[in-house]
Amino acid sequence: MDSILFEKQGAVGKLTLNRPGKYNSFNREMALALQDQLDACREDESIRAVYLTGAGKAFSAGQDLSEVAAEDGPELTTILTEHYNPIVTRLRNIEKPIVAAVNGVAAGAGANIALACDIVVAAESAAFIQAFSKIGLIPDSGGTFFLPRLIGYQKAAAIMMLGDKVPAVEAERLGMIYHYFPDEEFAEESWKIATTLSQMPTQGLGLTKRALNYSLDNDLEKQLAIEDQLQSNAGQTEDYAEGVQAFLEKRKPVFKGQ
DSSP: OOSEEEEEETTEEEEEEOOGGGTTOBOHHHHHHHHHHHHHHHHOTTOOEEEEEESTTEEEOOBOHHHHHSTTOOOHHHIIIIIIHHHHHHHHHSSSOEEEEEOSEEETHHHHHHHTSSEEEEETTOEEEOGGGGGTOOOOTTHHHHHHHHHOHHHHHHHHHHOOEEEHHHHHHHTSSSEEEOHHHHHHHHHHHHHHHHTSOHHHHHHHHHHHHHHTTOOHHHHHHHHHHHHHHHTTSHHHHHHHHHHHHTSOOOOOOO
16 A cells, blocks of 8 residues: 555645554655655646645654664664655745645644645644654654744743644644634635645745745845845746736636746
8 A cells, every 4th residue: 555645636736644554654665755756746847736634534643653663673863864854845845835734633743744834724623742752852853943933932842842732723823723624624625725726826836935935044134135036036927927917907817837
């Protein structure tokens, strides 16, 4: 059984973490397969948005600890440098919008991989857990980078150190995620977001993502310069010309991602 399922629907590439019997916990095979599928989504120009979700009851329970505990299991540094860090850098560097559709529990690396995506939505019954402190580890997979920026130092420190479960409703209130949906509406509503993004000006969204990435380190002066540069790039796209023409003609624009 493939550990990552890929399906293209319209201009959306759907990636499903597919180890439901293990709550979609990551082993080496699944981590490398996800990297490969993300690369394929980046290179396929017909894919204009990515939708990442989990099979079964969970989004991902994080690392499969049975792999680590095995006699020939990978070292922690190998897991980070070869498995999770390359996933997170791909999620941030693919200049297409990525929606994390958290259908169930997202724990450990599973939670932080979700938070590295551009738009995170969750089913009402889902929850996020920084489970690392329970086994004496620190949050990884970008967690110590993204979570404090999303919700502030105090909340992030408490959630990470105490290992509290954060229900989807609370995650939205804190600003950890964009939105939660009732379970019965989650699949349709989360997919609708990805579909909407796939019909928007893809290059403009990609440049927006690049600007947001720069903003994590820049001061105001540098960020204004980046906005100037990237706005110039966006202004040369076919979608910008279409957007302006559609506005003048008072019609709905038809963007092609060019």
